[in-house]
Amino acid sequence: xxxxxxxxxxxxxxxxxxxxxxxxxxxxxxxxxxxxxxxxxxxxxxxxxxxxxxxxxxxxxxxxxxxxxxxxxxxxxxxxxxxxxxxxxxxxxxxxxxxxxxxxxxxxxxxxxxxxxxxxxxxxxxxxxxxxxxxxxxxxxxxxxxxxxxxxxxxxxxxxxxxxxxxxxxxxxxxxxxxxxxxxxxxxxxxxxxxxxxxxxxxxxxxxxxxxxxxxxxxxxxxxxxxxxxxxxxxxxxxxxxxxxxxxxxxxxxxxxxxxxxxxxxxxxxxxxxxxxxxxxxxxxxxxxxxxxxxxxxxxxxxxxxxxxxxxxxxxxxxxxxxxxxxxxxxxxxxxxxxxxxxxxxxxxxxxxxxxxxxxxxxxxxxxxxxxxxxxxxxxxxxxxxxxxxxxxxxxxxxxxxxxxxxxxxxxxxxxxxxxxxxxxxxxxxxxxxxxxxxxxxxxxxxxxxxxxxxxxxxxxxxxxxxxxxx
Amino acid sequence: xxxxxxxxxxxxxxxxxxxxxxxxxxxxxxxxxxxxxxxxxxxxxxxxxxxxxxxxxxxxxxxxxxxxxxxxxxxxxxxxxxxxxxxxxxxxxxxxxxxxxxxxxxxxxxxxxxxxxxxxxxxxxxxxxxxxxxxxxxxxxxxxxxxxxxxxxxxxxxxxxxxxxxxxxxxxxxxxxxxxxxxxxxxxxxxxxxxxxxxxxxxxxxxxxxxxxxxxxxxxxxxxxxxxxxxxxxxxxxxxxxxxxxxxxxxxxxxxxxxxxxxxxxxxxxxxxxxxxxxxxxxxxxxxxxxxxxxxxxxxxxxxxxxxxxxxxxxxxxxxxxxxxxxxxxxxxxxxxxxxxxxxxxxxxxxxxxxxxxxxxxxxxxxxxxxxxxxxxxxxxxxxxxxxxxxxxxxxxxxxxxxxxxxxxxxxxxxxxxxxxxxxxxxxxxxxxxxxxxxxxxxxxxxxxxxxxxxxxxxxxxxxxxxxxxxxxxxxxxxxxxxxxxxxxxx
Numbered sequence: 015x016x017x018x019x020x021x022x023x024x025x026x027x028x029x030x031x032x033x034x035x036x037x038x039x040x041x042x043x044x045x046x047x048x049x050x051x052x053x054x055x056x057x058x059x060x061x062x063x064x065x066x067x068x069x070x071x072x073x074x075x076x077x078x079x080x081x082x083x084x085x086x087x088x089x090x091x092x093x094x095x096x097x098x099x100x101x102x103x104x105x106x107x108x109x110x111x112x113x114x115x116x117x118x119x120x121x122x123x124x125x126x127x128x129x130x131x132x133x134x135x136x137x138x139x140x141x142x143x144x145x146x147x148x149x150x151x152x153x154x155x156x157x158x159x160x161x162x163x164x165x166x167x168x169x170x171x172x173x174x175x176x177x178x179x180x181x182x183x184x185x186x187x188x189x190x191x192x193x194x195x196x197x198x199x200x201x202x203x204x205x206x207x208x209x210x211x212x213x214x215x216x217x218x219x220x221x222x223x224x225x226x227x228x229x230x231x232x233x234x235x236x237x238x239x240x241x242x243x244x245x246x247x248x249x250x251x252x253x254x255x256x257x258x259x260x261x262x263x264x265x266x267x268x269x270x271x272x273x274x275x276x277x278x279x280x281x282x283x284x285x286x287x288x289x290x291x292x293x294x295x296x297x298x299x300x301x302x303x304x305x306x307x308x309x310x311x312x313x314x315x316x317x318x319x320x321x322x323x324x325x326x327x328x329x330x331x332x333x334x335x336x337x338x339x340x341x342x343x344x345x346x347x348x349x350x351x352x353x354x355x356x357x358x359x360x361x362x363x364x365x366x367x368x369x370x371x372x373x374x375x376x377x378x379x380x381x382x383x384x385x386x387x388x389x390x391x392x393x394x395x396x397x398x399x400x401x402x403x404x405x406x407x408x409x410x411x412x413x414x415x416x417x418x419x420x421x422x423x424x425x426x427x428x429x430x431x432x433x434x435x436x437x438x439x440x441x442x443x444x445x446x447x448x449x450x451x452x453x454x455x456x457x458x459x460x461x462x463x464x465x466x467x468x469x470x471x472x473x474x475x476x477x478x479x480x481x482x483x484x485x
Numbered sequence: 486x487x488x489x490x491x492x493x494x495x496x497x498x499x500x501x502x503x504x505x506x507x508x509x510x511x512x513x514x515x516x517x518x519x520x521x522x523x524x525x526x527x528x529x530x531x532x533x534x535x536x537x538x539x540x541x542x543x544x545x546x547x548x549x550x551x552x553x554x555x556x557x558x559x560x561x562x563x564x565x566x567x568x569x570x571x572x573x574x575x576x577x578x579x580x581x582x583x584x585x586x587x588x589x590x591x592x593x594x595x596x597x598x599x600x601x602x603x604x605x606x607x608x609x610x611x612x613x614x615x616x617x618x619x620x621x622x623x624x625x626x627x628x629x630x631x632x633x634x635x636x637x638x639x640x641x642x643x644x645x646x647x648x649x650x651x652x653x654x655x656x657x658x659x660x661x662x663x664x665x666x667x668x669x670x671x672x673x674x675x676x677x678x679x680x681x682x683x684x685x686x687x688x689x690x691x692x693x694x695x696x697x698x699x700x701x702x703x704x705x706x707x708x709x710x711x712x713x714x715x716x717x718x719x720x721x722x723x724x725x726x727x728x729x730x731x732x733x734x735x736x737x738x739x740x741x742x743x744x745x746x747x748x749x750x751x752x753x754x755x756x757x758x759x760x761x762x763x764x765x766x767x768x769x770x771x772x773x774x775x776x777x778x779x780x781x782x783x784x785x786x787x788x789x790x791x792x793x794x795x796x797x798x799x800x801x802x803x804x805x806x807x808x809x810x811x812x813x814x815x816x817x818x819x820x821x822x823x824x825x826x827x828x829x830x831x832x833x834x835x836x837x838x839x840x841x842x843x844x845x846x847x848x849x850x851x852x853x854x855x856x857x858x859x860x861x862x863x864x865x866x867x868x869x870x871x872x873x874x875x876x877x878x879x880x881x882x883x884x885x886x887x888x889x890x891x892x893x894x895x896x897x898x899x900x901x902x903x904x905x906x907x908x909x910x911x912x913x914x915x916x917x918x919x920x921x922x923x924x925x926x927x928x929x930x931x932x933x934x935x936x937x938x939x940x941x942x943x944x945x946x947x948x949x950x951x952x953x954x955x956x957x958x959x960x961x962x963x964x965x966x967x968x969x970x971x972x973x974x975x976x
Binding site: 331385390391392396400401403404407408410412415416419420422423426427430433434437438472475476479 | 553554555556557618622623625626629632633636637643644647648651652655656659660662663666667669670697
């Protein structure tokens with residue numbers, strides 16, 4: 015195997031190099047200048063993201079264990095951007111004295127998890143897929159309990175690792191049933207026989223992935239873990255973890271399980287309705303904004319299911335396009351939560367009363383993010399949602415469409431509650447006016463630019479569509 | 486190009502307003518921007534009439550197409566027919582006067598004017614778009630600033646009203662998503678689906694498809710047109726909104742409903758419209774009567790006008806459902822006439838309230854003696870509302886009822902007579918309000934020293950009154966322009 019061939023794995027190799035570089039920098043850096051590592055991490059993340067976009071060869075490696083193509087590269091790039099934004103948002107938080115000695119751990123674990131994500135997306139074999147999935151999850155469970163002095167954070171870590179282990183076990187069980195029935199684990203040559211036991215295998219497999227996407231009824235861990243984890247880890251969970259699992263679910267359903275499409279359509283139909291409705295209804299009652307965004311992200315997962323149901327390249331396009339927009343919108347919202355929480359320690363909806371008077375820019379960013387999540391034009395979320403609905407309508411599922419649009423109205427209600435708190439409600443002692451740090455600002459500017467431009471700039475959609483059609 | 490300018494100018498104005506230094510500059514920028522917009526609308530009217538006079542009978546003029554999402558066949562399609570030109574004129578007059586009516590907004594003035602103008606952008610975009618997707622985009626863009634406008638600058642139970650209004654209108658637009666996508670996927674233009682209204686007009690959709698999607702689309706637009714029983718956002722919303730927002734909302738935004746019903750629901754799915762019109766005729770005549778009777782029970786000036794708007798907008802939908810050209814012509818005339826006079830009403834109510842600090846009718850009295858200018862304007866608005874010949878209301882209502890009576894069958898006759906009886910009720914409440922508000926003795930001592938109308942208030946009211954009178958005296962050019970475009974929709 016030549017070096018050139020190995021370069022097909024460029025995304026992963028660069029990440030491994032990044033991890034090693036961080037380790038060496040961490041060891042070599044004198045104690046009093048430890049805080050510089052945050053800057054290095056941000057630069058490394060930016061480099062990784064940029065390298066991802068450079069043109070590269072595609073193909074298979076290791077006899078089909080690893081495969082990549084332009085679409086998978088795009089997925090990795092989307093998630094790289096997300097991680098870059100999250101790291102920008104973390105810099106100021108990790109700079110405080112409390113985490114001075116440990117900040118490199120955060121970046122190491124994040125990058126390790128990202129390596130897992132990339133391998134998972136590129137997997138050409140169930141074993142590879144499973145390894146990637148585990149590598150994605152375990153570092154994040156460690157990160158969830160990063161705030162060692164908070165019991166909630168430890169609780170989040172335990173909950174995440176237990177439920178992940180549980181879901182992995184279910185997923186593995188599904189895989190072993192599939193292996194028993196079909197005698198093959200390579201995606202390339204995998205042929206689903208018409209044995210009924212495949213249904214069982216598929217259900218277990220789907221349940222395992224549904225945990226990661228937090229699809230109802232596998233969503234119960236979400237709110238607790240989101241609430242307890244540090245905000246940046248929460249955004250990683252809700253954007254990168256979820257996004258990557260959606261990608262892999264789409265790929266797997268569209269290729270390996272194509273034969274049993276009627277079955278998985280039914281499964282998705284039911285779970286989509288449940289996920290949207292329950293996510294929305296629970297979100298209405300939340301006071302803690304992290305829990306609020308947790309349920310909102312559950313509801314968004316339900317909307318994503320709508321695109322997958324379509325089952326054609328249009329459905330795949332709308333799903334990926336929606337995830338792009340979701341990355342920007344959700345990270346903008348979490349960024350504001352993070353910076354406000356860091357500056358004032360306040361996290362509930364009542365604390366946000368009157369935020370516009372003291373911090374107008376942050377409030378505007380938050381409003382744009384929430385409106386984008388709610389699907390209000392001219393923001394990108396509108397386009398994303400409308401195209402998902404198009405995917406459902408193409409299939410002719412107008413009842414499902416009707417339920418979905420009713421759900422958008424419910425979601426608009428609770429997003430407006432936050433907007434109302436920031437812009438309308440009066441508050442005697444609002445969160446004091448403060449200046450957020452530069453890296454946070456850069457990240458929020460990128461998010462807002464994404465929210466404003468992605469919809470109007472149709473080549474993004476057309477490019478994804480082109481890749482999906484040739485997939 | 487002129488159509489693109491109609492969207493670009495408000496957007497630029499809103500942006501400029503956000504960077505204004507102080508209140509004075511904010512107001513000047515808004516006023517200049519909207520004056521340009523008004524001039525542009527008249528220029529558009531001139532161009533349109535000139536084209537028509539030179540024998541151009543294309544259904545849509547100044548059409549432009551920009552490819553947007555070729556993969557889904559979504560294009561930024563714009564163009565205008567006679568109805569759109571008339572509605573654009575109405576919008577620019579109302580937003581122009583709205584700026585002057587809110588001359589004295591004190592807190593967060595930049596955000597106020599910017600949101601107001603963004604709202605107007607949505608409306609302008611809606612009226613010029615020929616692509617259902619683009620149209621829907623602008624529709625939602627017009628609805629959402631309303632939440633902040635009412636929630637922040639409103640009065641009374643503003644938070645409740647703002648939420649109720651936004652959610653109900655968004656629920657309407659949610660139905661529209663279903664309707665639009667249904668139309669899209671049942672269409673077949675050269676092998677692809679299409680959002681373009683002109684291409685869709687010639688599609689003969691199956692009656693089964695129409696039976697499902699006509700009611701969905703009609704109700705979707707009907708919510709914002711105050712169709713009974715989905716009208717309940719209107720009284721609360723209008724009464725809590727600040728003056729200019731009420732003007733714009735009752736004056737223009739409610740007309741999006743009628744316009745959409747006519748140009749989308751009925752134009753694209755005529756068979757189902759004929760089949761199902763009786764249901765909606767009953768609902769709209771309930772709107773007409775219920776709105777008019779509702780007014781009598783109210784004593785708050787804004788509620789009075791809000792309920793009378795429900796009644797008048799009900800009449801618009803009622804006329805559209807008659808499905809003939811005369812009545813539909815009347816419907817468009819009524820949209821314009823009601824837009825102008827309700828804007829005048831809400832503007833005047835705001836001006837009175839800023840002086841007397843009450844909107845309850847029986848707490849005021851004898852205002853004619855202290856505020857002669859505003860009071861006379863109020864009387865004119867009232868007379869237009871009850872349909873006095875020579876003012877716009879008469880022209881519109883006459884045309885509607887003449888058109889409605891062209892149906893020879895019993896059902897249409899009866900329902901028309903029911904709707905006509907609302908005119909009597911209208912006369913009752915208008916005269917009652919005018920009597921106790923403006924005539925009689927002055928109720929309170931401090932009312933002796935009320936400030937007379939200022940220049941910007943005079944400008945706003947006089948502009949609206951001139952428009953009302955012109956349509957009342959010389960309606961023919963307008964109704965001809967509308968009639969020509971109706972041919973393409975209803976034949």
